[in-house]
Amino acid sequence: xxxxxxxxxxxxxxxxxxxxxxxxxxxxxxxxxxxxxxxxxxxxxxxxxxxxxxxxxxxxxxxxxxxxxxxxxxxxxxxxxxxxxxxxxxxxxxxxxxxxxxxxxxxxxxxxxxxxxxxxxxxxxxxxxxxxxxxxxxxxxxxxxxxxxxxxxxxxxxxxxxxxxxxxxxxxxxxxxxxxxxxxxxxxxxxxxxxxxxxxxxxxxxxxxxxxxxxxxxxxxxxxxxxxxxxxxxxxxxxxxxxxxxxxxxxxxxxxxxxxxxxxxxxxxxxxxxxxxxxxxxxxxxxxxxxxxxxxxxxxxxxxxxxxxxxxxxxxxxxxxxxxxxxxxxxxxxxxxxxxxxxxxxxxxxxxxxxxxxxxxxxxxxxxxxxx
Amino acid sequence: xxxxxxxxxxxxxxxxxxxxxxxxxxxxxxxxxxxxxxxxxxxxxxxxxxxxxxxxxxxxxxxxxxxxxxxxxxxxxxxxxxxxxxxxxxxxxxxxxxxxxxxxxxxxxxxxxxxxxxxxxxxxxxxxxxxxxxxxxxxxxxxxxxxxxxxxxxxxxxxxxxxxxxx
Numbered sequence: 001x002x003x004x005x006x007x008x009x010x011x012x013x014x015x016x017x018x019x020x021x022x023x024x025x026x027x028x029x030x031x032x033x034x035x036x037x038x039x040x041x042x043x044x045x046x047x048x049x050x051x052x053x054x055x056x057x058x059x060x061x062x063x064x065x066x067x068x069x070x071x072x073x074x075x076x077x078x079x080x081x082x083x084x085x086x087x088x089x090x091x092x093x094x095x096x097x098x099x100x101x102x103x104x105x106x107x108x109x110x111x112x113x114x115x116x117x118x119x120x121x122x123x124x125x126x127x128x129x130x131x132x133x134x135x136x137x138x139x140x141x142x143x144x145x146x147x148x149x150x151x152x153x154x155x156x157x158x159x160x161x162x163x164x165x166x167x168x169x170x171x172x173x174x175x176x177x178x179x180x181x182x183x184x185x186x187x188x189x190x191x192x193x194x195x196x197x198x199x200x201x202x203x204x205x206x207x208x209x210x211x212x213x214x215x216x217x218x219x220x221x222x223x224x225x226x227x228x229x230x231x232x233x234x235x236x237x238x239x240x241x242x243x244x245x246x247x248x249x250x251x252x253x254x255x256x257x258x259x260x261x262x263x264x265x266x267x268x269x270x271x272x273x274x275x276x277x278x279x280x281x282x283x284x285x286x287x288x289x290x291x292x293x294x295x296x297x298x299x300x301x302x303x304x305x306x307x308x309x310x311x312x313x314x315x316x317x318x319x320x321x322x323x324x325x326x327x328x329x330x331x332x333x334x335x336x337x338x339x340x341x342x343x344x345x346x347x348x349x350x351x352x353x354x355x356x357x358x359x360x361x362x363x364x365x366x367x368x369x370x371x372x
Numbered sequence: 373x374x375x376x377x378x379x380x381x382x383x384x385x386x387x388x389x390x391x392x393x394x395x396x397x398x399x400x401x402x403x404x405x406x407x408x409x410x411x412x413x414x415x416x417x418x419x420x421x422x423x424x425x426x427x428x429x430x431x432x433x434x435x436x437x438x439x440x441x442x443x444x445x446x447x448x449x450x451x452x453x454x455x456x457x458x459x460x461x462x463x464x465x466x467x468x469x470x471x472x473x474x475x476x477x478x479x480x481x482x483x484x485x486x487x488x489x490x491x492x493x494x495x496x497x498x499x500x501x502x503x504x505x506x507x508x509x510x511x512x513x514x515x516x517x518x519x520x521x522x523x524x525x526x527x528x529x530x531x532x533x534x535x536x537x538x539x
Contacts, residue, residue, distance in 0.1 A: 034419025
């Protein structure tokens with residue numbers, strides 16, 4: 001080689017396609033380590049919160065007033081919609097939360113300048129559960145026999161579902177994923193057309209990656225206008241492509257309710273933002289326990305509602321404020337960051353009192369997360 | 373600490389992006405094992421802020437920015453400087469050579485000689501196919517700086533490659 005070619009991108013791509021050793025990246029270790037990091041930051045934020053208690057109490061009082069205002073189906077002025085960060089609050093790519101008052105210094109680059117937040121801005125959430133209950137735009141049809149559980153639900157404008165052999169951690173176990181959104185393959189993506197899945201269907205790999213059916217994403221444009229994506233993890237390489245194509249061809253597209261085993265009664269949806277719902281349940285024809293994780297937010301922070309079958313030991317949590325109870329077959333826990341807890345009417349116990357289990361028979365569950 | 377169950381939407385988001393992230397990291401640091409470490413760090417940092425980051429406009433850009441920042445911050449460490457000095461030209465983790473591997477290895481060695489921010493600018497512009505403005509946002513600098521860093525980087529690559537005999 002005697003000089004830089006006309007197309008540096010091609011040369012860089014070729015460089016990445018040289019034989020590489022097996023990766024040592026461990027997603028589940030990243031989750032464990034990231035979770036610990038999250039806890040440390042919460043503790044640090046808690047210390048900051050203590051120093052600014054007077055200001056926080058003032059904000060909390062305002063939020064409570066808004067949360068109790070009439071106006072079903074509408075968000076109170078000045079509070080974020082579901083999935084939206086509070087006004088003036090952002091998360092930088094460096095991972096720190098920047099409060100409106102600038103209490104937390106943003107991370108700096110090597111040059112010492114603060115990060116631009118341009119790539120980290122948030123958008124309002126889809127209003128999950130706010131109108132018409134919790135709904136999903138598509139469901140798995142056929143799945144490989146080993147798939148015993150499905151975790152699914154909407155979050156931040158998209159719907160994702162994951163089928164796996166186990167209900168919890170599944171490192172190294174085969175999984176199949178489905179995502180539904182508005183965005184198709186990027187113009188720079190490498191694509192291989194796939195027949196029999198509508199007018200536009202491809203195996204898709206990002207720029208710089210080789211398209212390997214079975215390892216790449218299978219994307220197709222549905223007549224509903226949505227782009228659907230099926231992908232797999234730890235599938236048998238010899239059959240992965242055929243497996244995923246069959247999964248894709250049997251996806252059932254169409255809005256459908258996602259019945260949940262609990263209900264929040266006596267609170268208007270505008271009192272809380274709902275940014276994520278993940279219901280894990282047995283795959284069709286299989287039996288086993290279900291669980292539910294709902295991500296909520298108040299004006300300044302987040303909280304979760306964890307639902308497991310009665311008798312399951314949940315917690316203790318080392319972060320935030322929590323409260324648990326048993327209700328009609330379910331152990332329900334509310335775990336909130338202290339700032340979120342301060343904004344809940346009656347704290348976490350107050351919210352917990354509004355949550356009712358609906359029994360363990362899915363026939364009695366409801367997609368209406370909020371009810372009077 | 374109670375056992376933590378990973379957020380499923382995080383696993384779903386990143387599971388299809390590990391290879392992509394690893395390759396960008398490799399172009400930045402020219403070592404696959406180091407690339408794994410950088411990618412692991414970026415994923416850990418993303419998960420730490422996932423409850424709020426999940427609603428970012430462009431999660432791919434968000435994750436890539438974390439990776440690039442992790443790389444640039446790491447280059448300020450004395451250990452990295454020692455490793456670079458020792459590793460330049462030593463390409464031990466490539467068990468096989470693809471048909472065009474000589475040219476790629478030349479480029480890899482040349483990339484290793486670029487200053488970190490020049491290398492990041494070249495990788496973001498020409499491998500990630502970002503515009504000058506997008507690259508500036510991810511490197512937190514002005515578009516003019518990106519243009520100059522990229523031009524210098526490409527010029528340096530040309531000079532290094534012209535002066536370097538095939539491996």
